[in-house]
Amino acid sequence: MFELASIPLSLYVHFPWCVQKCPYCDFNSHTLKTPIPEEEYIATLLADLDQDLELISGRSINTIFFGGGTPSLMSGAGMALFLSELRQKVSLIPDAEITLESNPGTVDSSHFAQYRKAGVNRLSIGVQSFRDHQLAKLGRIHSAEEAVLAFQVAREAGFDNINLDLMFGLPDDDSEGSLSDLERAVALEPEHLSWYQLTMEPNTLFYKQPPILPNDDQIWAFQEAGQSLLTKAGYQQYEISAYAQAGQQCQHNLNYWKFGDYLGIGAGAHGKVSRIEQSKLIVERITKPRHPKQYLDLANQKRQGRVLEQDDITLEFMMNALRLKQGFLKQDFEVTTGMPFTVLEPMLAEAQEKGLLVVTGNEIAPSEKGLMFLNDLLAIFS
Numbered sequence: 001m002f003e004l005a006s007i008p009l010s011l012y013v014h015f016p017w018c019v020q021k022c023p024y025c026d027f028n029s030h031t032l033k034t035p036i037p038e039e040e041y042i043a044t045l046l047a048d049l050d051q052d053l054e055l056i057s058g059r060s061i062n063t064i065f066f067g068g069g070t071p072s073l074m075s076g077a078g079m080a081l082f083l084s085e086l087r088q089k090v091s092l093i094p095d096a097e098i099t100l101e102s103n104p105g106t107v108d109s110s111h112f113a114q115y116r117k118a119g120v121n122r123l124s125i126g127v128q129s130f131r132d133h134q135l136a137k138l139g140r141i142h143s144a145e146e147a148v149l150a151f152q153v154a155r156e157a158g159f160d161n162i163n164l165d166l167m168f169g170l171p172d173d174d175s176e177g178s179l180s181d182l183e184r185a186v187a188l189e190p191e192h193l194s195w196y197q198l199t200m201e202p203n204t205l206f207y208k209q210p211p212i213l214p215n216d217d218q219i220w221a222f223q224e225a226g227q228s229l230l231t232k233a234g235y236q237q238y239e240i241s242a243y244a245q246a247g248q249q250c251q252h253n254l255n256y257w258k259f260g261d262y263l264g265i266g267a268g269a270h271g272k273v274s275r276i277e278q279s280k281l282i283v284e285r286i287t288k289p290r291h292p293k294q295y296l297d298l299a300n301q302k303r304q305g306r307v308l309e310q311d312d313i314t315l316e317f318m319m320n321a322l323r324l325k326q327g328f329l330k331q332d333f334e335v336t337t338g339m340p341f342t343v344l345e346p347m348l349a350e351a352q353e354k355g356l357l358v359v360t361g362n363e364i365a366p367s368e369k370g371l372m373f374l375n376d377l378l379a380i381f382s
Contacts, residue, residue, distance in 0.1 A: 016068065018031060018068065030069075038074060062251065064098045130184040163194055166181055166195045168198070169222060170198055171212060186229070192249070193243045194241055283308045314343065
């Protein structure tokens, strides 16, 4: 018999507005043309949550993540109101991780202090680079100096759990420049670093007008040198692009990668929720309208739900779990998918034979080769 209580539950809150759309960004974000309808949006978020509560059967929420867009455009008072109202509607576990994404170009020290007072206890600051010429190419609205200032302001506001987002493989980049970004980030001593390659995503300006990027050999050299630097600085890689000091892994993202459940509220947000029907575990994906105007019209919203088939569940589980260096346990698969582990065995055997996977007792993890060629590994399960 399946128990939903054994599947962790998170909440994702999407804030769809940005000061300026970055040319590489494929997230659901919209450039500000008029003042943000903050009060109306917060009210709609809470009403949206009310509609989703029936999906979680009173389960407690372990983590909250405010993403965007640029959620740090929300006022401190607005954040305090939202979290106060949310606590009246749902149960949060003690010391729940509550993360807010922040753009250094929108930093306000009083807002940061108010965010912290309201209960936000983790910041993710989108630095991307500490080189002004690269920030200009990326369409960022902040400078390197402002990125450092944002980090300092966050520390002064009491944040002791901070992630910095950085990219490598930037236009016309070289190893020296790429490593200089990491060195400046490490010097600030954040608890967590997200360090990932710039990619050309469809429906972005860079995809339509691609800049000149480093070749594959250069990218590999950047990655090897960067990983060595991060290891020496005490950051442990626990996911393809995530590095943390001991005990500082992002709990919200870990829930995604371990195929946990999560509600998604906000324009364009999506969730993954499990339920039990006739002793069978059902996994459903739920999406909300993408455009803010459509989302704000809650009464006429056309949210979509899709029950995943067995093959979809298997692939989605593996797409997430195999991003983790430690992989997963056999029982993790059975608990979160509702399927017997035996359905994986033929595919696991093929992946092992190709040297892409390591199976040790109940533990299944990508090999070093598997992490390097993750798409080849996942193709086996598709």
